[in-house]
Amino acid sequence: MNEPLAERIRPKSLEDYISQQHLVGKEGSLTKQIKQGLIPSLILWGPPGIGKTTLANIIAKDSGRPFYTLSAISSGVKDVRDVITKAKQSGGLFTTKNPILFIDEIHRFSKSQQDSLLGAVEKGWVTLIGATTENPSFEVIPALLSRCQVYILNSFSKTDLELLLERALTKDEFISKKNIEIKETEALLRISGGDARKLLNIFELLVNSSEEPIEITNDLVLAKVQKNIVRYDKTGEQHYDIISAFIKSIRGSDPNGAVYWLARMIEGGEDAKFIARRLLILASEDIGNANPTALIMANNTFQAVNTIGFPESRIILSQCAVYLATSAKSNASYEAIGKAQALVRETGDLSVPLHLRNAPTKLMKELDYGKNYKYAHSFENNFAEQEFLPNEITNTKFFEPGPNARENGMRDFLKNRWKDKYNY
Incomplete structure (x- = not known):
């Protein structure tokens, strides 16, 4: 029994495939294409252990x-x-039966490797x-990405993971013969971090290291598994927990916490670009206009890390993390776009006022497009009061400046220009 449990009970058909109903359910966006055998090139994007490889195998099998x-x-x-070359020989040009080439962790392919795929x-x-477990917009070259459809796979729910355990308990030819009772699942699910493969590996470890009758409890899981958890798993739960601690330390203005969690990631072999990209997002989301230089600093860090790589990148990342941690903070722009998007979803496609149209x-022009528009530069202080929102949502305020020196200046500017219109 050398084959691991996760392989032994890997689904062989869509009927056995757990979760991702938005893709492979009755009305799923991939279901019809799979059944018709008309499969486009695609990127499956989602966390580790949620069935990307399994789905690729099923697509190939069902489409023949x-x-x-x-x-x-x-x-x-x-x-x-x-x-x-092998695929060309087995498929034939421009047929619906051309071979499928599956590339796991395609985000780790270099530009030259991705370029070599383009022609085929x-x-x-x-x-x-x-x-891929990483955002393909950042990790897949544009020329290749434009030739693929991107499908997002969602994390398994608690119900999905418990269903996997039940399947292992009843369907696996080895485990089903043992006297096993699953009394508690909380520790199992927590340690696996939503990764189905990791969950099944842990379950198999527990079964193989225990004498029958076997009772799976939280205490048993913690006693036998927790002490063996890898200190930093780049593809598992700690990957997300540690980057979360890192970001929250910077948001909380603690450079010591930020540098510690950065060191944990570096020592664990984390991708420098992944860290730098998160710093770039944070610079806008959590600092924004309280210190616009933060975004420039983070962008320069991202570019420098791409150029230099480890080990020297650790110094650049540390400098940026400390700078961001000790900067003034504001999430005003983040909150503003969130409010605006929520209203757009609620109100739909409101008409652009005539005076703002091109x-x-x-x-x-005869239909009054652009009529009565006031060109701001033609007025004193480069400002002319006029309505810039659809009539249905006039006077709606999305942007609320934060309580910091720069954005207090913005509030004064807006109040001076707009008086009581937006209540700044």
């Missing part, structure tokens, strides 16, 4: 296509070209399915 797989960790450009995808020699043609 040859299936080739590469791991971005161990494959080079030559490996990519060799697989593409564009000419239809292969249908590419890439799996009028490039004679007909548009």
Whole structure:
């Protein structure tokens, strides 16, 4: 029994596939395409252990296509070209049965490796399915991303994970023969962090290291598993917990906490670009206009990290983290766009007021497009009071300046210009 439990009970069909109903349920966006065998090149994006590889296998099986797989960790450009050559020989040009090339962790492919895929995808020699835990907008080159559809896989729910355990308990040919009772699942689910593969590995470890009758309890899980947890798992729960602690330390203006969690990530082998990207987001979300230089600092950090890499990048990341932690904070811009998006979803596509519309043609001018628009630069202080929102939501305030020196200045500016219109 060398094959791990996660492999033994891996779903072989859509009927057995747990979760992701928005993709593979009766009305799922992928269901019809899979059944018809008309599969586009696609990127499956989601957390680890939620079935990306399984779904790729099912797609290949149900569409009757040859299936080739590469791991971005161990494959080079030559490996990519060799697989593409084999795929061309087994598929045939421009047929609906062209082979599927599955690339796990495609975000780890270099630009040259991704470039080597372009021709094959564009000419239809292969249908590419890439799996990634990182945002493909950042990690997949634009030319390749534009030729793929991106599908987001959601994290497993508690019900999904408990269903997986029940399946292992009743369907696996080895475990189903043992006397096992699952009395508690909280510790199992917490330690697995929503990763189904990790959950099943832990469950199998518990079963194989216990004498029958076996009672799975929280105490048993903590006693046998917790002490063996890897100190930093780049693809598991700690990946998300530690980056969360890092961000919250900076948001909370504690450079000591920020540098500690940064060190934990660096020592654990975290991707420098991942850390730098989170700093870039934080600079806008949590600091914003309280200190606009923060965004420049974070962007320069991201560029420098891309150029230099480890070990020297640790110094740049530390400098940026300390700067952001000791900066004035504001989430006013973050809150403003959230309020505006919520209202857009509620009110739909409100008409643009006529005076704000573009009028490039004679007909548009005759229809009063742009009529009565006041060109701000033609007025004193480069300001002319006029309405910039649809009539239905006039006077709605989205932006509320934060209580810091810079944004207090913004509040004074807005109050001086708009008087009581927005109640600044």
